[in-house]
Amino acid sequence: MGALLTERLAYMASIESMEQAAALGANVPDKTALLLGEYGAICPIAVLDRIRQTLKGPVLLELLSKNKNRDLIRSSIITSAACGFQGVLLASGIFSSGDGKARPVYDLDQAQMLRLALGLRETEAIPNSFIIAVRSASGNAPAELRARWYIEEGADYIALEKGAVPGLESKTLLIEPVRPA
Amino acid sequence: MIVTRKKDVETVKKHASKARKVIIVGCSECAAICRTGGSEQVREMAEAFSDREVLATISIESPCDKRISTRDFKRIEEELADADALIALTCGSGAQAISEVTGKRVVAALDTDFVGMVERLGRFYERCSHCGECILNETALLCPVTLCPKGVRNGPCDGIKGTACEVYEDRECVWHAIHSRLTERGELEAFTVYHAPVDWSECHSPKEAVWERS
Structure with missing residues (x-):
């Protein structure tokens, strides 16, 4: 099981250039892990990994289920671990993006992604220390019930943009967007 | 019921540009209810083709059923033999069945949208995506595969906004509705049953669904 000595994730959702990412990384406070998002102009893991190498501290990859089938999700998790990311944050992704006309693919939901990732860790396809977190919501009963389920199933953390899930404080990472200075 | 939309008439005529003699074929079941292939729409299409020779118009009860189409086309055998093309005001299955039954060039005049639940005329709603792995019995008879834009089978997703769907903010998240309904029924344990x-x-x-002979 992975562990992260932080309660915050500095989130870079939309990365448009290597220079922008490096500048953002320099502004991130201590004891804050970085989270690189798949949105934006730069998204393939290999390129995001080049950005990761320019940054200090632990870096997680936000992995979207959107527009990936389960085969690509599996390879993305393994690739991110092989590249040296400290973990992944499993998210669903914004439904409509680009010109909005592409067929959205949601082969797996976040619960199914979690089971896939945990299975990879169990079979040692990814290191045991590789962090598996799930982006969650709060403030309503079904979202909080699902968040508890993620943790009970074996997720290391849930990650929230705001609010809290009562009783899961020690398992919660707060997502704090960072922007260019 | 199969919900259909009319294609633009000029587009239909363009696809039938080489046909001088046509037959207009309607559907008196689903397309009639949708007002895309009923007798009125058949008449309108015949008028739109008034610059050609319309040999016949026909409304078939279920044009997607090859047995019924075969039977009904016998009523216009002579016109059929003479026709250059058939204009099908039917769903895609109907148009293809007509093509296979008649061996004629068929122009599809409708776009097929979805399998819909009829609330009343003009109010059709998609409730089933025919995924082949129904989980309705665990989701209080609300299909998340269809009612969630992301098709999430274990929800809600991370985008839920209060009680609303992330994609359609004026609609309740189906997983919120499932949670409410299961709570009312005292069946909340079903909420976290994992769906593969x-x-x-x-x-x-x-x-295909082909019955084996016993």
């Missing part, structure tokens, strides 16, 4: 991903190896197109 759909096994697409069993869902390749084209699907």
Whole structure:
């Protein structure tokens, strides 16, 4: 099981250039892990990994289920671990993006992604220390019930943009967007 | 019921540009209810083709049923033999069945949208995506595969906004509705029953249902 000595994730959702990412990384406070998002102009893991190498501290990859089938999700998790990311944050992704006309693919939901990732860790396809977190919501009963389920199933953390899930404080990472200075 | 939309008439006529003699074929079942292929729409299409020779118009009860189409086309055998093309105001299955039954060039005049639930005329709602792995009995008879834009089988997703769907903010998240309904029924334990991903190896197109002879 992975562990992260932080309660915050500095989130870079939309990365448009290597220079922008490096500048953002320099502004991130201590004891804050970085989270690189798949949105934006730069998204393939290999390129995001080049950005990761320019940054200090632990870096997680936000992995979207959107527009990936389960085969690509599996390879993305393994690739991110092989590249040296400290973990992944499993998210669903914004439904409509680009010109909005592409067929959205949601082969797996976040619960199914979690089971896939945990299975990879169990079979040692990814290191045991590789962090598996799930982006969650709060403030309503079904979202909080699902968040508890993620943790009970074996997720290391849930990650929230705001609010809290009562009783899961020690398992919660707060997502704090960072922007260019 | 199969919900259809009319194609633009000029587009239909363009696809039938080489046909001088045509037959207009309507559907007196689904397309009639949708007012895309009923007798009125058949008449309108015949008028739109007034610059050609309309040999016949016909409304078939279920044009997607090859047995019924075969039977009904016998009523216009002579016109059929003479026709250059058939204009099908039917769903895609109907148009293809007509093509196979008649061996004629068929122009599809409708776009097929979805399998719909009819609330009343003009109010059709998609409630089933025919995924082949129904979980309605665990989701209080609300289909998340259809009612969630992301098709989430274990929800809600991370985008839920209060009680609303992330994609359609004026609609309740279906997983919020499922939670409410299961709570009312005292069946909340069903909420976190894990639903495995759909096994697409069993869902390749084209699907078939062929009864074995006993």
